Every structure is written in C-alpha cells, then in structure tokens.
Amino acid sequence: MAAQTEESDTAREQTKAEQDVDQVRQRATRDQQRLDSGAVTSPKDLENLQREIASLAKRQGDLEDVVLEVMERRESAQERVAELTDRVASVQAKIDDATARRDAAFEEIDGEVASVSKKREVIAGSVPADLLKLYDKLREQQGGIGAAKLYARSCQGCRQELAITELAEIRKAAPDTVIRCENCRRILVRTAESGL
Ligand SMILES: [Zn+2]
Numbered sequence: 001m002a003a004q005t006e007e008s009d010t011a012r013e014q015t016k017a018e019q020d021v022d023q024v025r026q027r028a029t030r031d032q033q034r035l036d037s038g039a040v041t042s043p044k045d046l047e048n049l050q051r052e053i054a055s056l057a058k059r060q061g062d063l064e065d066v067v068l069e070v071m072e073r074r075e076s077a078q079e080r081v082a083e084l085t086d087r088v089a090s091v092q093a094k095i096d097d098a099t100a101r102r103d104a105a106f107e108e109i110d111g112e113v114a115s116v117s118k119k120r121e122v123i124a125g126s127v128p129a130d131l132l133k134l135y136d137k138l139r140e141q142q143g144g145i146g147a148a149k150l151y152a153r154s155c156q157g158c159r160q161e162l163a164i165t166e167l168a169e170i171r172k173a174a175p176d177t178v179i180r181c182e183n184c185r186r187i188l189v190r191t192a193e194s195g196l
Contacts, residue, residue, distance in 0.1 A: 003080045010074035017067045024063060028056040131178060131187075138186055147187040150179075153195040158184035171196050 031053045040046055124132055139146030148157030153167060160183045162170070170179050170190070179188045190196065 003077060003084050007074065007077040007081050010070055010077050014067065014070045014074055017063065017070050021060060021063045021067060024056055024060045028053055028060065031056065134178070135187060142184060142186055145186065147189055148181065148184075150188040150190050150194040150196075152193065155181040155184060155186065155188060157181060157186040160184070167196065170194075 031049055034040055035046070035049050035053065040049055127135070135146040137146070142157065145157055148155050150156070150162070150170070154161045158181060160181070163182065166182050170188070173179055175190075179190070180186065181188050
C-alpha cells in the first residue's frame with residue numbers, strides 16, 4: 001500500500017513538473033514569435049526580450065532535469081510495487097493452500113469423531129450403568145482416561161508396576177469383578193497379556 005501511494009504521489013509530481021516545463025516552453029514560444037514578428041523595434045525592448053528568451057531556455061532545461069529525476073523515482077516505485085505485488089500473490093497462494101489443507105483435515109477429524117462417537121455409544125450401551133458412571137467419573141478426574149489396560153503387570157494408565165500382593169488378589173478375582181489400580185485408581189482391564 002505504501003509503495004502504491006509512493007507510486008501515485010510521484011505520478012502526480014511528474015504531471016506537475018511536466019506542466020511547469022510546458023508553461024515555460026509556451027512563454028518562450030510567445031516571446032520568440034514577438035521577436036520574429038518585428039513588432040518590437042526599440043533596441044532596449046529587443047534586448048530585454050532576448051534576455052528573457054535566454055533565461056526561459058535555461059529555466060526549461062532545469063525543469064526538464066526535475067522531470068527526469070521524478071521519472072526515475074517513479075520507475076523505482078513501480079518496480080517496488082511490482083515486486084511486492086508478486087510477494088503478496090505468493091503469500092496468498094500459501095495461505096490458500098494451508099487453508100485448503102486445514103479444511104480437509106477438519107473434515108477428516110469430523111468424520112472420525114462421528115464414527116468414534118457412534119462406536120462409543122454402542123459400547124457404552126452394553127456397559128452396566130453403575131460401571132459407566134464410575135468410568136465417566138474417573139475419566140474426568142484422570143485427564144480423559146478412566147480405564148487402562150493391565151499389561152505385563154503394569155497399569156498402562158499410570159505406567160506403574162503393580163505390587164505382588166495386588167497381582168495375587170487380581171488373579172483370584174472373578175472375571176467380571178471391577179478391579180482398580182492401587183496407584184491411580186483407574187479401572188484395570190485384564191487381557192491375555194496382563195502377566196497374571
Ligand atoms: Zn494406574
């Protein structure tokens with residue numbers, strides 16, 4: 001935006017400088033016509049007129065230098081605008097790409113949430129109400145994990161190995177007894193890999 005403003009400012013400056021040159025040129029042309037017409041006869045007036053024409057020529061040269069200087073500045077402002085426009089386009093392309101990938105990821109996650117929620121609903125329906133209540137309470141207390149696998153004599157919730165006495169009690173417990181980790185209190189799920 002700043003580069004574009006600079007470009008339009010120098011464009012205006014150039015127009016103004018060119019108008020200045022035109023004015024001086026027109027005045028010099030008028031003077032020259034008066035001189036050529038022969039209407040001015042007094043030597044003093046002729047001398048004044050010639051002096052003015054010379055001075056206008058010098059002035060025109062100076063103003064043309066100003067125009068050139070402004071044009072150079074305008075050109076570099078235009079280059080800067082072009083360069084920044086390219087960069088904006090390239091950054092915008094990256095944003096568009098990242099947005100598209102994010103949206104695709106959201107869609108995938110939403111699909112996964114829907115499918116997992118459905119599975120959970122089915123499983124939760126088969127769990128006794130009091131056990132489900134205990135599980136939900138533990139899950140809330142234990143950072144989202146209410147039940148953990150008992151794997152190789154360790155609770156996979158808190159990663160602690162169970163004491164020998166505790167393991168002995170678990171071995172004796174009936175398959176449908178709800179057992180809990182002594183350490184983190186999570187529900188322990190027994191499998192063939194529990195190391196019992
Ligand atoms: Zn534990």
